[in-house]
Amino acid sequence: MKIEEKVRKKFEELINAGDQLKHGNQHGQVRSEGHQQECIGWLASVQNIVHLVVCNPDNPYRTSVDKICNTNRGYGVSQSVGEVTVILTSLLKDIYLGLLASIEAQTRASVFDNFLDHAKEYAKHKLKNEAGVIAGVVFEDTLRGICRNTGIEEKDKKLDFLITELVKAGTLTEVKAKRARVAAHVRTKATHAQWA
Known part of the structure; x- marks a missing residue:
């Protein structure tokens, strides 16, 4: 349950x-x-x-x-x-009626807020790689959550595809999609330890 x-x-x-x-x-x-x-x-x-x-x-x-x-x-x-x-x-x-944020969403937001605080601390101490990995995880999960809430199947799909689908659904503008693609690229590099 x-x-x-x-x-x-x-x-x-x-x-x-x-x-x-x-x-x-x-x-x-x-x-x-x-x-x-x-x-x-x-x-x-x-x-x-x-x-x-x-x-x-x-x-x-x-x-x-x-x-x-x-x-x-x-x-x-x-x-x-x-x-x-x-x-x-x-x-x-x-x-x-969906007029209040779900408990699951509130919990996730609280946890991710803590993750982002950790990422900021890492970045402040010049640990950009670690900060990038943590921020990237938050970014990807948030993007996938938006897809789920919009009715877009996200399981086993690449971020670029999901961003395109969010544009088609009218959830993201082209400008925001461009920024999201850059963030997704940085996230992929950080996740795969491609620091250079």
Whole structure:
């Protein structure tokens, strides 16, 4: 099961559990101490997954969930569960519609950002070969990811072919394609240790 599917499944489980936990007694309070504990645990679990899915701390989904989860409502905590369940349902709809970056893409971007930082450090210390290899790997994977997202079959295809296909698809302009081909050439030289 892909990570995206696991996250969607977790969202659905939390929404179903939230629909059960949000019901308090006739006074709008938790039904028991155990119910209160389940509500608090549920809120923590929701906050965790929202933080995993929504990296931007200023995103309205994240700020709304944080505000509700960080407010101690005592015996009225089941009302917090109800509010957060509605937010979680809306967030899941946006995920299904592709309105949020995928977790896989966010993770890859974070890892590649670290790789590029390493490449910059290598370049700063005059280790151009090492910097070239690392930056080249990031470049190629990014280009292949763009192809996958555009519906272009990239497996076992050369970068020059992929760049041409991206131009045909209107994803790259000719000027950007020219730059990409130069970068691909440099990447190939670095990868095959053709330093001269």
